Amino acid sequence: MTSIGTGYDLSNSVFSPDGRNFQVEYAMKAVENGGTSIGIKFKDGVVLAAEKIVTSKLLVPNSNKRIQTIDKHVGVVYSGLVPDGRHFVGRGRDEASSWRSTYKVPIPVPSLADRLGSYAQAYTLYNSVRPFGISSIIGGVDEDGAHLYMIEPSGSYWGYSAAAAGKGRQTAKTELEKLEFSSLTAKDAVKEAARIIYLAHEDSKDKEFELEMTWISASETNSIHQFVPEALLKEAKQFAAEATSPEDKMEE
Amino acid sequence: MEQRPVNWGRPRDDIYGAYDHNIHNAAKMPTVHTQQPIVTGTSVIAVKFDKGVMMAADNLASYGSLARFTDQERLIPVGKDTVVGVSGDISDLQYVERLLEQLEIEENYDNDGHELKSSNIFEYLSRVFYQRRSKMDPLWNAVIVAGVEDGKPFLSYVDLLGVTYSSPTLATGFGAYLAVPLLRQVVDKEGDEDNLTEEDARKLIDKCMKVLFYRDARSIDKYSVATITSEGAKLEKNVKCVEMNWRFAEDIKGYGRTVA
Amino acid sequence: MNGISVDVNHLKKGEVNLGTSIMACKFDGGVILGADSRTTTGSFIANRVTDKLTQVHEKIWCCRSGSAADTQAVADIVHYHLQAYSAQNDRDPSAKVAASLFQELCYSNKDSLSAGIIVAGFDEMTGGEVYSIPLGGSLHKQEYAIAGSGSTYIYGFCNTHFKSNMSEDEVIQFVKTALAEAIKWDGSSGGVIRMVVLTKEGPRRLIFYPDEYEKICN
Numbered sequence: 145m146t147s148i149g150t151g152y153d154l155s156n157s158v159f160s161p162d163g164r165n166f167q168v169e170y171a172m173k174a175v176e177n178g179g180t181s182i183g184i185k186f187k188d189g190v191v192l193a194a195e196k197i198v199t200s201k202l203l204v205p206n207s208n209k210r211i212q213t214i215d216k217h218v219g220v221v222y223s224g225l226v227p228d229g230r231h232f233v234g235r236g237r238d239e240a241s242s243w244r245s246t247y248k249v250p251i252p253v254p255s256l257a258d259r260l261g262s263y264a265q266a267y268t269l270y271n272s273v274r275p276f277g278i279s280s281i282i283g284g285v286d287e288d289g290a291h292l293y294m295i296e297p298s299g300s301y302w303g304y305s306a307a308a309a310g311k312g313r314q315t316a317k318t319e320l321e322k323l324e325f326s327s328l329t330a331k332d333a334v335k336e337a338a339r340i341i342y343l344a345h346e347d348s349k350d351k352e353f354e355l356e357m358t359w360i361s362a363s364e365t366n367s368i369h370q371f372v373p374e375a376l377l378k379e380a381k382q383f384a385a386e387a388t389s390p391e392d393k394m395e396e
Numbered sequence: 397m398e399q400r401p402v403n404w405g406r407p408r409d410d411i412y413g414a415y416d417h418n419i420h421n422a423a424k425m426p427t428v429h430t431q432q433p434i435v436t437g438t439s440v441i442a443v444k445f446d447k448g449v450m451m452a453a454d455n456l457a458s459y460g461s462l463a464r465f466t467d468q469e470r471l472i473p474v475g476k477d478t479v480v481g482v483s484g485d486i487s488d489l490q491y492v493e494r495l496l497e498q499l500e501i502e503e504n505y506d507n508d509g510h511e512l513k514s515s516n517i518f519e520y521l522s523r524v525f526y527q528r529r530s531k532m533d534p535l536w537n538a539v540i541v542a543g544v545e546d547g548k549p550f551l552s553y554v555d556l557l558g559v560t561y562s563s564p565t566l567a568t569g570f571g572a573y574l575a576v577p578l579l580r581q582v583v584d585k586e587g588d589e590d591n592l593t594e595e596d597a598r599k600l601i602d603k604c605m606k607v608l609f610y611r612d613a614r615s616i617d618k619y620s621v622a623t624i625t626s627e628g629a630k631l632e633k634n635v636k637c638v639e640m641n642w643r644f645a646e647d648i649k650g651y652g653r654t655v656a
Numbered sequence: 657m658n659g660i661s662v663d664v665n666h667l668k669k670g671e672v673n674l675g676t677s678i679m680a681c682k683f684d685g686g687v688i689l690g691a692d693s694r695t696t697t698g699s700f701i702a703n704r705v706t707d708k709l710t711q712v713h714e715k716i717w718c719c720r721s722g723s724a725a726d727t728q729a730v731a732d733i734v735h736y737h738l739q740a741y742s743a744q745n746d747r748d749p750s751a752k753v754a755a756s757l758f759q760e761l762c763y764s765n766k767d768s769l770s771a772g773i774i775v776a777g778f779d780e781m782t783g784g785e786v787y788s789i790p791l792g793g794s795l796h797k798q799e800y801a802i803a804g805s806g807s808t809y810i811y812g813f814c815n816t817h818f819k820s821n822m823s824e825d826e827v828i829q830f831v832k833t834a835l836a837e838a839i840k841w842d843g844s845s846g847g848v849i850r851m852v853v854l855t856k857e858g859p860r861r862l863i864f865y866p867d868e869y870e871k872i873c874n
Contacts, residue, residue, distance in 0.1 A: 434791040457794075465798075487792040487794035488792075
């Protein structure tokens with residue numbers, strides 16, 4: 145942390161002499177500490193998955209969702225500061241519903257990503273605010289097919305075939321790069337997503353976690369964003385558990 | 397000289413006293429919105445039966461007496477087990493449709509599996525209709541909300557005045573005169589619906605739609621039927637009036653005086 | 657009754673009206689719009705060569721009927737919105753989006769507007785699309801649409817002679833005949849017949865003069 149003590153890291157609206165915005169970089173640290181999130185685009189849709197670290201045994205299972213719905217056809221998962229994510233999703237919902245009231249059609253996913261990217265970017269410009277402590281992965285299906293985007297604290301966003309954020313992102317990315325996206329079916333994508341979250345969790349194995357998964361698919365969910373059904377989730381978890389601990393299986 | 401034209405031509409101060417300048421800031425007239433319906437749909441009819449509710453509305457959107465659009469759907473499914481039937485102004489129908497879609501989207505934000513119940517939808521609509529009539533800018537419709545809630549049939553009415561009521565048989569517009577008497581022959585009071593099967597309810601609905609086609613000059617013989625049971629809502633489209641009786645016309649000659 | 661009565665129907669006396677015959681129709685490969693060219697104030701023809709076919713985007717056009725001032729204002733606003741749409745979203749707006757913008761303007765200002773608009777547009781995804789927006793501000797998707805005072809005379813003709821998937825030549829003949837009849841029977845319609853053909857090649861204008869089209873229905 146070479147920046148500490150220079151004073152250039154204290155304000156959002158001030159560059160350091162070498163052209164960096166340290167507040168944005170610190171925000172990215174917040175993201176790196178968060179539970180892993182991934183998104184995978186397949187033939188006719190997108191699957192989103194989150195590794196939700198159970199921080200207390202007193203928490204109600206399946207509560208405190210990390211994957212949320214922006215509009216019927218769009219979902220979002222994020223790593224980092226959950227309250228920041230909640231606010232960001234609120235903005236996404238406002239954008240989506242304002243688009244609907246103007247144009248009477250669902251917002252195209254690229255347009256939503258663009259608007260949310262601009263929103264995140266605005267929080268890097270002013271002295272009175274701090275950047276969002278989240279990287280969010282936005283998945284959706286519109287008339288042009290499936291889309292996947294990731295928005296970072298800087299406000300920069302790119303379209304992806306698969307994206308990962310949070311603590312286990314390096315492991316996840318390595319695995320995601322091996323996938324064949326053009327032929328991947330919805331159900332296979334769900335299983336792969338589960339496997340990758342399980343694998344990415346290995347490094348912090350001491351902590352309990354919950355797997356959260358949603359999908360949007362033209363063929364499976366009528367292009368509506370919803371949680372993966374219980375039966376398929378169970379199947380995917382089993383697949384993930386078997387795939388990530390092959391030694392245990394061999395011993396049986 | 398008085399430089400501000402707004403003060404020209406005012407009563408003279410020396411005779412009438414100083415001019416009260418608040419007067420020209422006051423609104424000249426009360427705000428008036430009250431429209432008239434332009435493109436309209438006619439009756440919606442509905443009846444409870446032992447396992448649910450059945451509702452029907454024809455596919456005509458009239459422009460005055462002109463049968464302008466003959467493929468207008470007026471039954472709007474909302475959530476899994478509710479259908480909203482709308483008569484009256486079609487532009488307001490489409491507005492209500494958009495309100496309900498947004499309501500549904502916001503309901504699904506939580507992704508908790510909770511679905512809007514028929515009574516929730518009805519209560520929402522009745523508040524919207526009453527609020528708009530209180531702004532002197534009514535939504536020019538009469539609406540029937542039909543559904544199944546906690547295994548029991550739900551049926552309620554709300555209109556442009558914000559008036560609401562419930563009954564095991566309901567109809568809007570002309571249907572209130574022509575269909576309700578026929579429906580009440582079978583389901584007269586609460587509880588009577590327990591003796592009506594889905595099959596018989598359908599026959600009853602078809603009969604009412606036929607009578608409405610015979611006697612309502614703003615109707616056509618093509619309609620949609622919604623059937624809501626605990627299994628969910630199904631919408632049957634493009635149903636035609638069949639087995640109509642016209643042949644007796646051949647024997648009607650003249651109008652009273654005996655003619656050949 | 658002694659209440660205050662307000663007459664909203666006479667707020668705009670002496671208005672320039674497009675007492676009109678307009679239509680739009682889908683065909684195999686695109687969509688076509690057609691209109692007469694008469695504009696009247698009462699029974700005086702204020703303009704005998706009016707252009708009632710208005711472009712709001714490259715391949716989205718509209719036919720205007722009702723008050724000339726109202727429909728021009730509405731079309732200008734929609735034109736602005738669609739320019740902004742394609743600049744901001746890096747894509748062309750669909751005909752549905754354009755029609756919805758017209759619809760919202762006509763619906764939310766229904767107390768002060770007299771506008772009957774037909775919107776027609778071409779895009780690669782849907783081929784051609786035709787939307788009708790009558791007085792109250794409702795939106796109706798159609799295979800073909802007719803509107804304006806002259807349209808009442810051709811409901812029967814259009815209903816009988818319309819076919820799905822006509823060729824371009826067929827659809828031009830259909831629109832020409834329909835409008836020729838409307839012009840013949842409607843005193844508020846007249847002049848030349850203007851058409852715009854929208855295909856993947858872009859918009860193309862056509863014009864037909866009275867000495868030619870009158871022969872169809874002498």
